[in-house]
Amino acid sequence: MVALLPFTLLAIAFYLAGASRVWLKLARKAPEKTLLVQLLGLGALITHGIALYGHLGLPQDFNLGFLEAASLVNWLICTFILFASLRHPTLNLAAALFPLAAIFLLLTQLSGGHTAKPRSEDGLFLHIIASLSAYSLFALASVQAVLLAIQNRQLKHRHLQGLIAVLPPLQTMERLLFDLLLAGQILLTLGIISGFIFFDSLFAPGLAHKSVLSLAAWLTFGLLLVGHWRFGWRGMTAVRWTLGGSLLLLLAYFGSKFVLQFILG
Numbered sequence: 001m002v003a004l005l006p007f008t009l010l011a012i013a014f015y016l017a018g019a020s021r022v023w024l025k026l027a028r029k030a031p032e033k034t035l036l037v038q039l040l041g042l043g044a045l046i047t048h049g050i051a052l053y054g055h056l057g058l059p060q061d062f063n064l065g066f067l068e069a070a071s072l073v074n075w076l077i078c079t080f081i082l083f084a085s086l087r088h089p090t091l092n093l094a095a096a097l098f099p100l101a102a103i104f105l106l107l108t109q110l111s112g113g114h115t116a117k118p119r120s121e122d123g124l125f126l127h128i129i130a131s132l133s134a135y136s137l138f139a140l141a142s143v144q145a146v147l148l149a150i151q152n153r154q155l156k157h158r159h160l161q162g163l164i165a166v167l168p169p170l171q172t173m174e175r176l177l178f179d180l181l182l183a184g185q186i187l188l189t190l191g192i193i194s195g196f197i198f199f200d201s202l203f204a205p206g207l208a209h210k211s212v213l214s215l216a217a218w219l220t221f222g223l224l225l226v227g228h229w230r231f232g233w234r235g236m237t238a239v240r241w242t243l244g245g246s247l248l249l250l251l252a253y254f255g256s257k258f259v260l261q262f263i264l265g
Contacts, residue, residue: 004050004051007054008106011043011044011047011051014041014043014044014047015099015102015105016098017040018040018098019094019095019096022037034091037091037094038085041082042082044102045079048078052071052072052075055068055071055109056068056072062125067104067108069253071105071108072132073132073135073139074097076132076133076136077101078094078101080140081093081094081140088172089172096143123194123197124198126194126198127191127194127195127199130187130190131187133191134187134188135249135253137180137181137184138221138242138246138249139246140180141177141181141184141242142243142246144180146243147167148235151170151173152235152236155170174234174238177238178225178228181221181224181242188217191214192215209252213248213249213252214249216248217246217248217249220245221241
């Protein structure tokens with residue numbers, strides 16, 4: 001863990017520098033520097049990735065405790081918003097997400113890690129990465145849904161100052177939300193299918209609650225996407241369904257992992 005400390009500190013510095021630049025822009029105290037924030041974000045992702053590689057015990061082992069999983073999810077989320085910023089105005093999200101990634105990376109470094117388990121099956125590794133990638137996209141979609149709800153409320157009450165002034169147009173926000181939901185649903189489907197292939201039973205003791213909640217979330221997001229395509233569901237309907245499905249996934253993975261690791265030991 002000590003050898004990873006320089007990469008951890010560098011990643012935290014890059015994250016905080018990028019977030020600070022976004023906050024200054026949002027406060028109108030500095031001009032917009034999209035390329036600079038993207039470069040700082042790229043530096044953070046590279047150094048975070050190197051540190052995370054060691055925290056996970058790769059390549060021989062695979063250590064995925066609560067903090068390691070949270071750090072990996074935050075790394076994936078920041079990766080998605082950085083690449084999405086090439087097409088959509090998503091960098092404002094870095095104001096909150098970059099510091100969050102820095103916090104979980106620091107906590108992972110300070111935790112000292114847990115006993116790593118041998119990586120016996122690459123198929124199981126694929127299942128975990130696909131599932132966590134899906135959780136990351138849906139977590140980002142839930143943040144997008146909250147911002148969309150705030151934007152809808154402010155437009156309804158004709159409040160044209162504050163947060164709404166720095167958000168993209170409503171149509172762009174909704175398009176990004178459904179892009180995230182579609183990509184997340186594809187990855188969640190891959191995670192569920194690979195789980196059925198590589199686990200003897202997804203409903204065995206210790207897995208049943210996670211499987212049921214994941215399937216319920218998959219059904220929730222699927223119905224929302226079909227409703228949007230077939231019936232034009234949008235606005236607050238999309239927000240409620242997105243937050244409901246995201247809550248199910250949060251309980252499925254992190255809820256059970258937190259209880260097992262920190263409460264039951």
